[in-house]
Amino acid sequence: MIEVRNLSLDFGPTRVLEDISFDIPAGEFVCVVGPSGCGKTTLMRVIGGLLKRSAGTVARHGETVKGPARDIAIVFQDYANALLPWRTAEGNVSLALEAAGVAKSERQARIHDLLRRVGLGNHANHYPSEMSGGMQQRLQIARCLAQDPAVLLMDEPFGALDAMTRQRLQDELLALAADTGVTVFFVTHDLEEAIYLADRVIALAPNPGRVQDIFDVDLPRPRDQLATREMPEFLKLRRALFEFMQAFEA
Amino acid sequence: MTRIPSSGLWILVNIAVLLAAIGGWALFSRSGIVPPAFFPGPGKTWDAIIKGIENGSLVAETGETLLKMAYGWVLASLVGVALGAVIGISPWARAYVAPMLEAIRPLPASAVAPVAIVLLGLTDTMIVALIAFGAVWPMLLTTVHGFANVHVRLGEVNRALGLSRLDYVRKIALPSAMPDILAGMRLGLTIALILTVVGEMITVQGGLGSRILLASRRFGAADIFAGVVLLGLIGFLTNALLGLIERRVLRWKKR
């Protein structure tokens, strides 16, 4: 359970986030959308403990977030920079387990299980430089899952990938989330992706970043790339979000 | 780093060109542009090398040179990497110490030789100290650079995973800095060889540097050339060896 109350953040003289409040119950899949520069990535980083807030509180289970926590996993947009290029896929996933103090004998099994789950079972001995973008992003997700996280923060994770890979990873992510019950905070600029994935969509207005609207996504699970995207509720939300974005195009 | 073309045909061509160059050397020596007594050809040089190996002097002196070079270079590596890691990781240290280091960098290490002599005399210790002093700079500076430039994202991953300080250095910062560190070590090797020769020429107490300087005093040109060939070989082989190690350690880099 993540509680954000009156969160504000300044970068020097500029107020970047203003009076943001919302709750995320455990297990919920929340997407955050907004025009470029609205502060959605910044908001994610504050929740992740990478940035310190200027005012307000961010709490988990009632305790203030003071810094990065081991059970909050962050999936960065620039996956290549977030992976260790000198370690194989196996080694990269292992890093999270080593950090958690998992005994060496246990590590092997868990690593291979995680790699299999993200579809990299046959690539355990490959270096990131030998993998495609989609594979590298999946590797980062695998490492994040190795942290056994309660919360998954994701910063436009599929932005740099092609459409086909993106759709496949969206479905894989949904399956993983359903399997593990992890809470997901997903930042994206792709409105349709946000609706497709989320239980709720937070629309952030820019300058300064503030919550303009929170939409409930009343679509059945499991989601389907074709069927769900044609449902009237989907289209209604799509229009609402597009209109929200339109206001800032001017 | 330039690599020798590895396709079969080109290897043959290169060998042929090398043999031609050696032939050119022989012709030049005989031509008299420079008195042949001062510029022996490959034949006389080879004879001098064989003679030196047979009476053991060349082998012993090569060994001495290599030993000093190794001591000095290893010492410089240890100090350079350790100190570089400490300075590179701490922004505080970087602000206070790095500019000072940058200022000393352009100073030719060999210019410190007289100071070394004054402090340590004409001894092998002086030579090793000189080598270490000269070779430490590229290693120190590249290591600082490597540790200071660990990608921001990796730093955040480190914080997110909650790694200990020691683990951060061991598992993230050091491997990340490795390309820089190895580049510095390679530069340090070149400097180490130069300073070994300089030191041996000044002290004239053993090693290839002393050998060739003494040879010049008695006009033993073939002996000089023999020594130069060996020094070139040392330079070539140590560099190649380090290059091989570098390629192995950095095999994860994109081909």
Place this chain on the structure above:
Amino acid sequence: MKSIRAFAIPVALIVIWEAIFRFRDVQSDTLSTPSRIVVALVQGLGDGSMLTATGDTLAAGGLGLLLGSVLGVVVGTLFGLVPVVSRGLRLTFELLRPIPAIAIVPVAILIFGFGYAMETAIVAFACFFPVTILAEAAIRQVPPRLSEVSRALQMPLAARLFKILLPAALPRLFVALRLAVGIALIVAVTVEIAANPMGLGQRLMLAGSSLRPADMFATLIWVGLLGWVLNLGLVKAQHVLFPRMAGSSDAAT
């Protein structure tokens, strides 16, 4: 603020150094105090001896730099224009390159004796190889579009070279020059320390062996200053001549 921190430790060290020697009234044949070193430096400059030595070193080093660089640019350009030659000579080149320039000193002594010629020859040898490599790279990195245009215009080789390729390669050639200047100074001083009785290197050795540590350190500092000023001058010149060159950092070793 930044520059204050940069000077904090060096200044502190100098003050401590001076203080230790003063308060303990240390007399030393091997070390000296910052104040005496400064005095020695001023004296050396004032009586002209430092400048004479500097002139000698710069003359021999400069001539060697010129010789080695010109040859290096010529050969490097050849390598760049005719890659076949470059590939064929690769092994020979790579076997000659690791020979430390200082090792050639005894040969040069035999041929030239002591003095300017010997030092010039060694400096030229030392500058030749790095300049050749950099010049070849500079020619190779000329955008292929430019060479195609020159060939389409059917320009004769000389015109192609001097009107298009060399001017396009000039910024990188200048960086090669900067590196060569650094090498030339270091090698010149080294030759003087090891064998040649002239210039700043000899001054250093004489001061050391005749137990004049203040003079020795003063000369050492002067050599460092010389290198620093030369590099700074060239960096400034580079910014003036080639303002749009990106990534031309003088941290390149």
